[in-house]
Amino acid sequence: PFFTTKEAGKGTGLGLSQVYGFVRQSNGHVRINSELGEGTTIKIYLPRLIGSDEEPAEMPAKSPVMVRGAGETILVVEDEPDLRAYTTETLRDLGYRVLEAAEGREALEIVERHPEIDLLFTDVVLTGGMNGRALSDEVSRRKPGLPVLFTTGYTSNAIVHHGRLDPGMHLIGKPFTYAELATKVRRMLDRTV
Incomplete structure (x- = not known):
């Protein structure tokens, strides 16, 4: 893949x-x-559907309870400008303070200037010579214990089996919804409290 x-x-x-x-x-x-x-x-x-020709009655969708931030600072590292804009806008709307970078070296400069960062949210595949895993390793050396949430368009199996991430690392797949991002980020931050 x-x-x-x-x-x-x-x-x-x-x-x-x-x-x-x-x-x-x-x-x-x-x-x-x-x-x-x-x-x-x-x-x-793809598997074939075996059953009646009638479509089942549509169940009303349950709207998830939005979990909001309390002003925590998140560094978003994404080289695709539209995805970075969507992510930062979503996180700001959820009540987080957001810093953003397009590539790893820029992100490291931000980490040096902003010790208050509570979460690193980075794409696995980045341009500029440093991928998300290498960025995470370097940030961990500078700021031990900082939680890291990775994102990728690859399946989690593909990304782990090709050595890009280790099993057990926190990952949210692209495309992600507003509710998925809200829930995952809140869980990551709550683990560090």
């Missing part, structure tokens, strides 16, 4: 990983056959 034809820093092969993750979560599988000069064939197998 990490295959890409793009140069380093120009893309991550995320599309195939997202397809793989969706299919696996749906209890299906993917077959990919590629032959030089012939092209590639992709077959997606």
Whole structure:
């Protein structure tokens, strides 16, 4: 799922990983056959629904209780400007103070200037020569005990099995919803209190 034809820093092969993750979560599988000069064939197998033709009555969705921040400071590190804007806006709306960086070196400068940071929220795959794991390791040396929440568009299995993160590290998958982000960040901060 990490295959890409793009140069380093120009893309991550995320599309195939997202397809793989969706299919696996749906209890299906993917077959990919590629032959030089012939092209590639992709077959997606999903389980068939066996049951009545009638659609079940839609259950009213339960709206999650929004867990709000109390002014804690979160450093968001995301190289995609639109995702960074969405994340920082969501966290500010939830009552957090947000600092932001587009890449690892910029994030380290912010950590040096702001010892009050309560949580590092970083993408696993970053441009600029330092990935989220390396950033987390360096921040932990400078500020031991700081909780780190990773985010990625890859499935958690793919990201762990390819050595990008260790099992047990805290991860929220992209795309995440407002409610998912609110809940995960609050849980991370509450563990450190």
